[in-house]
Amino acid sequence: MSLYIRFTAHLNAVLDALEADGTLPAGLNRKPVTVEPPRDPSHGDLATNAAMVLAKPAGTNPRALAEKIVAGLEQLDEVESATIAGPGFINLTLTDPTWRTELAAIHAEGADYGRSQMGDGVTVNVEYVSANPTGPMHMGHCRGAVVGDALATLLEYVGHKVIREYYINDAGGQVDVLARSAHVRYREALGEDVGAIPDGLYPGDYLVPVGQALAADFGDKYVGAPEDEWLVLFRTRAVAAMMDMIRSDLGLLGIRHDVFSSEAELQAAGKPEAAEKWMRDHDFVYDGVLEAPKGDTPEDWEPVELPLFRSTRFGDDQDRPIKKSNGAWTYFGADMAYHFQKAQTADQLIDIWGADHAGTVKRIQAAVAALTEGKARFDVKLIQMVRLLRDGEPVKMSKRAGNFVTLADVVREVGKDVVRFTMLTRKADAQMDFDFAKVVEASKDNPVFYVQYAHARISSLGRKAQEAGIDLPAPDLSRLGTQELGLVKLAAQFPRVVEGAAAAREPHRIAFYLNDLASEFHGWWNVGNDNPDARVIQMGDPATTSARLFLSRGIGQIIRNGLALMGVAALTEMQ
Secondary structure, rough: OHHHHHHHHHHHHHHHHHHHOOOOOOOOOOOOOOOOOOOOOHHHOOOOOOHHHHHHHHHHHHHHHHHHHHHHHHOOOOEEEEEEEEEEEEEEEEEEEHHHHHHHHHHHHHHHHHOOOOOOEEEEEEOOOOOOOOOOOOOHHHHHHHHHHHHHHHHHHHHOEEEEEEEEEEOOOHHHHHHHHHHHHHHHHHOOOOOOOOOOOOOOOOHHHHHHHHHHHOOOOOOOOOHHHHHHHHHHHHHHHHHHHHHHHHHHHOOOOOOEEEEHHHHHHHHHHHHHHHHHHHHOOEEEOOOOOOOOOOOOOOOOEEEEOOOOHOOOOEEEOOOOOEEEEEEEHHHHHHHHHHHHOOOEEEEEHHHHHHHHHHHHHHHHHHHOOOOOOEEEEEEEEEEEOOOOOOOEEEEEOOOOOOHHHHHHHHHHHHHHHHHHHOOOOOOEEEEEHHOOOOOOOOOOHHHOOOHHHHHHHHHHHHOOOOOOOOOOOOOOOHHHHHHHHHHHHHHHHHHHHHHHOOOHHHHHHHHHHOOOOHHHHHHHOHHHHHHOOOOOOOHHHHHHHHHHHHHHHHHHHHHHHHHOOOOOOOO
16 A cells, blocks of 8 residues: 555545544545645645545535644654645644655565556557558657556556557548559569559568568559459458558567457448447437538539437537548447447547647547447547657658658667657657657756666676675665655656546556656765765665665666566666
8 A cells, every 4th residue: 555545544444534533424425635746746645635625525624624633644653744734734844763664665566666556447449559560660640659658557557458459541532542552563563563652652672571471472463454353362461461460660669459349340340330220219310411511602502401419418519520421430330339349348449640630639539428328438549740850950751651750760770668758758748859869868957867877887886795795784764865765756756647547548657656766866876975964875884875876776667667567678777
């Protein structure tokens, strides 16, 4: 049990006692009550708003209620002092032994320190990447892939059951274009001079092996054959080859999925028709005519009756068609059926989308609300683009890929851990610059290096103590002073940061926290550069050395736990 959860339990016990003696009425909503670090560390170690949020529904004065709560909290052995600030905020200062006990807990729990059961086994489907199967992964997909994967890991860590899903968009016109592009490479593999790849087809060299495989399997059978004889076959083979490539590219980043759902299979199984029927049965779909486009009406516009989803019931600005006039499903209609399918096996849904899909968020949220009758939490996380730079200049496109920089090339140049960490150093909805020089720079301005360097420094301490032949006694944590305990206080926030990041669906909070923790550790370390007595390794004082090593290893444990959530390895040495 983390310190913050423990003190929430202490506070609830005090509030229970106040209910029992009639000071507070029974059944007050305590969800708004918080226990957190005060904004100003000089105010203490913990703060609670309990008196402020409970006084009004209890019909009492906040400060008067705060005095009664303080009287209960002051009885705790872990509390050195409890004070009231302003109209009723309560600040707690904890005893030094409390923080030493928390440091021991970090060691005892190890990789599980920060883990919780907040998710209570609720199943969450996280769908991420879902790139069109028309070529290798490029850096436009990378950020969403990392955010989705880290978020899935984070949710598992706090007690959710997680389904990691990839939606294969293999039913649209783009896969027919892929098949035609593969046909060109197929003819090329058989010796035909195809010249420049025609406009409108995929020009990347990555389709050359696909064409070669088709040539090896079918010879010249389809060289002059009409398209309807080979299109489906070439489409199936090309999509399968692209998905193999995509899985390989994602593997370079350590990214995995539990489920790959095919749009083509979804439609072949009649899932959109089933979703439409359910919607009609519940009066969410009707046949109607859309309003004419605003402004000058195009000459070729005709009012056509279409099946429309009542998205205006859910805050959308107009009802949305789920089919086109030719009877084909709209993108929205197919997406509606896909989310209906996902909701059959999950209590909550999360979609990781590129920011270019922002315009469709409201309608799909409306559809999920209707399809799940409002029971499923559904979040869409929009991921802003990444601009690739080299020494401040835009990176040239890849000739092999055709018109983009491949994820594989970037990972091979700077490494998986650098890419993953960097993708989580900004909020997902903020644009990002990825400068090849800066992400590998050995400076405190590079959070990837700064956090890894902190862990490497900690790892070096044990080696140095061993090389010095210091006979270390059991750690006497009373040797830790104010600055050392300040590090413990920051480390003890890790479980709270984890739960907050999971609740907000924001894995970047872990990276922000680790950067702060690394900064505090480096600051403590650097004091020893000017003051030898402040160094961790004290040749003439094994007891102090042991205590400081114990503290350092505790900080290292927190860094490892946080990096593991991000899918990043903790380095023990740096070149």
